[in-house]
Structures are given as structure tokens and as C-alpha cells.
Amino acid sequence: MNLAFIPSPGQGVWHLGPLPIRAYALCIITGVVVAILIGEKRWVARGGKPGQVGDIAVWAVPFGLVGGRLYHVITDNQLYFGAGRDPVHALYVWQGGLGIWGAIALGAVGAWIGCRRQGMKFPPLADALAPGVVVAQAIGRWGNWFNQELFGRPTTLPWGLEIDSAHRPPGYEQYATFHPTYLYEFVWDLGVAGLLIWADRRFRLGHGRVFALYVMAYTAGRGWIEALRIDPVQENNVFGLRLNVWTSLVLFLISTAYFLWSSKRHPGREESVLREVPVEGSGDEPGAESAEVR
Numbered sequence: 001m002n003l004a005f006i007p008s009p010g011q012g013v014w015h016l017g018p019l020p021i022r023a024y025a026l027c028i029i030t031g032v033v034v035a036i037l038i039g040e041k042r043w044v045a046r047g048g049k050p051g052q053v054g055d056i057a058v059w060a061v062p063f064g065l066v067g068g069r070l071y072h073v074i075t076d077n078q079l080y081f082g083a084g085r086d087p088v089h090a091l092y093v094w095q096g097g098l099g100i101w102g103a104i105a106l107g108a109v110g111a112w113i114g115c116r117r118q119g120m121k122f123p124p125l126a127d128a129l130a131p132g133v134v135v136a137q138a139i140g141r142w143g144n145w146f147n148q149e150l151f152g153r154p155t156t157l158p159w160g161l162e163i164d165s166a167h168r169p170p171g172y173e174q175y176a177t178f179h180p181t182y183l184y185e186f187v188w189d190l191g192v193a194g195l196l197i198w199a200d201r202r203f204r205l206g207h208g209r210v211f212a213l214y215v216m217a218y219t220a221g222r223g224w225i226e227a228l229r230i231d232p233v234q235e236n237n238v239f240g241l242r243l244n245v246w247t248s249l250v251l252f253l254i255s256t257a258y259f260l261w262s263s264k265r266h267p268g269r270e271e272s273v274l275r276e277v278p279v280e281g282s283g284d285e286p287g288a289e290s291a292e293v294r
């Protein structure tokens with residue numbers, strides 16, 4: 001019997017009249033705000049203008065939410081399609097279900113579009129945003145605590161997470177406490193943020209290498225944390241591993257390769273965070289001068 005444990009919240013939704021206030025949504029929104037604040041400070045320190053990160057967020061955040069939801073629905077489509085399922089529930093993002101890699105992928109597309117419109121280079125922006133992004137992920141994980149979801153295997157450790165019987169997956173009804181994987185990832189993500197800030201200051205990383213280091217460090221932790229989880233997912237056994245474990249392995253290798261390639265190809269940091277475009281009236285003639293977008 002586990003006498004010491006982490007309790008789960010009694011509820012994750014409060015009502016202001018007819019308006020539901022969901023803890024999961026509050027965690028996501030808080031994370032986004034913190035990411036923008038951290039990114040703004042780092043972006044200005046790299047030579048960008050105040051307010052530009054907020055302008056980029058107008059593109060990146062909606063794209064990221066759509067991407068995160070798409071990844072979740074695609075990889076867990078049995079929850080929304082088929083006999084006895086209501087496809088409309090695939091749109092209920094406030095009930096939980098955001099895949100981080102879909103959010104990062106489409107969020108990056110949105111940020112790239114914003115950069116093009118603002119005349120900014122994308123790699124230094126990604127480097128500036130990376131620590132804030134992983135802090136946002138850390139904050140967002142507390143939404144899983146409120147929803148009593150995405151926990152790990154049963155445990156009797158003092159920091160085991162108490163889960164109500166209604167939220168225990170089939171086959172685990174007799175267990176009361178489980179590994180708090182949300183807490184493991186929260187701590188890991190904060191450590192990754194600290195690593196990124198230290199490495200960036202120590203080695204003056206540029207050309208997307210801070211972001212690559214973020215992917216490397218995050219996936220290293222996500223791999224073992226994912227292996228602890230017991231929540232039912234559609235792709236639970238892909239050659240012996242959960243799909244998200246394979247995703248972490250592949251992305252770790254890709255980001256490591258990019259980090260090494262970029263270090264050799266583009267040592268140091270960008271001198272300017274602004275894209276260079278031809279001077280007006282210069283045409284495409286060889287040797288035409290260029291000017292920075294101001």
C-alpha cells in the first residue's frame with residue numbers, strides 16, 4: 001500500500017456561468033505566453049526588433065495547434081472514426097490531445113511564413129525561440145495532470161501519481177498509483193531549457209543549432225519517458241516500440257546530423273537576423289548589390 005503519493009485534481013473544468021474554464025487549455029495558453037516572452041527577449045538580444053516575435057506568433061500558434069491536433073487524430077484515429085465514434089469530437093481540442101511533433105512541424109511552417117513576411121531569417125528565430133518552446137511544453141504537461149491522462153506504469157514509489165478508477169486503462173483497474181510521466185517530462189524540459197541557454201551563451205550557437213540541440217535533448221528524454229507510458233494508443237507496437245519512441249529516435253538522429261553538418265558548414269553565429277534582398281532596381285544581374293530588409 002502506497003501511503004505517500006501525488007494526488008490528482010478533483011476536477012479540471014470550472015464554469016463561469018455557461019462558460020467552461022478548462023485547466024488543460026489554461027496550461028497551453030500559459031505556455032504559449034511564456035514562450036513568446038522568452039523568445040522576444042532572446043530575439044532582441046540577437047539583433048531583432050521588439051514585437052517581431054509576437055507578430056510571428058500570430059502565424060505559428062494557430063498552425064501549431066492545427067498540426068498538434070492533426071498528429072494526434074492521425075495516430076489515434078480509432079478514437080474518432082469507426083463504429084460508435086463521433087468524428088466531430090476530433091475538433092474538440094480543448095478536451096486534450098495535441099501531438100507535439102505535429103505542433104512543432106506546422107508551427108515551424110507558420111513561423112517561416114511570418115519570417116518571410118517580416119524579412120527575417122528563420123534559423124536565428126528558431127534558435128531564439130527554442131528555450132521558450134520547451135518551457136511551454138513543460139507548462140503544458142500540467143494539463144495532463146488535471147485530465148488524469150498519459151501517466152506511466154503502476155508504481156509504489158513515494159512520488160507515484162494517484163489516478164481515479166474512472167481514468168485507469170483496461171487491465172490496470174486494481175492499481176491506484178502510477179508513474180507521473182507528466183512530472184518527469186516537466187523536470188526534463190526545464191533541464192533542456194537550461195542546457196540550451198547555457199550552450200548558446202558558451203558556444204554562441206547559430207544557424208539553427210540551438211533548435212537542433214533542443215530536438216536532440218528533448219527526444220533523448222521523451223524516448224525513455226514514452227517507454228513508461230501505458231495509455232492506449234493505436235500505434236502501440238511498431239516493431240516492438242510505440243510510434244512516439246520511433247519518432248524520437250529518428251528525430252534525434254536527424255537533428256544530430258544537422259547539428260554536426262551545420263557546425264562544419266556554418267561555424268559561428270549569423271551576423272544579421274534579417275534576410276538580404278536585392279536593392280530595388282538592381283534586377284537579377286550577376287554581382288548586383290544587396291541590402292538588408294529594415
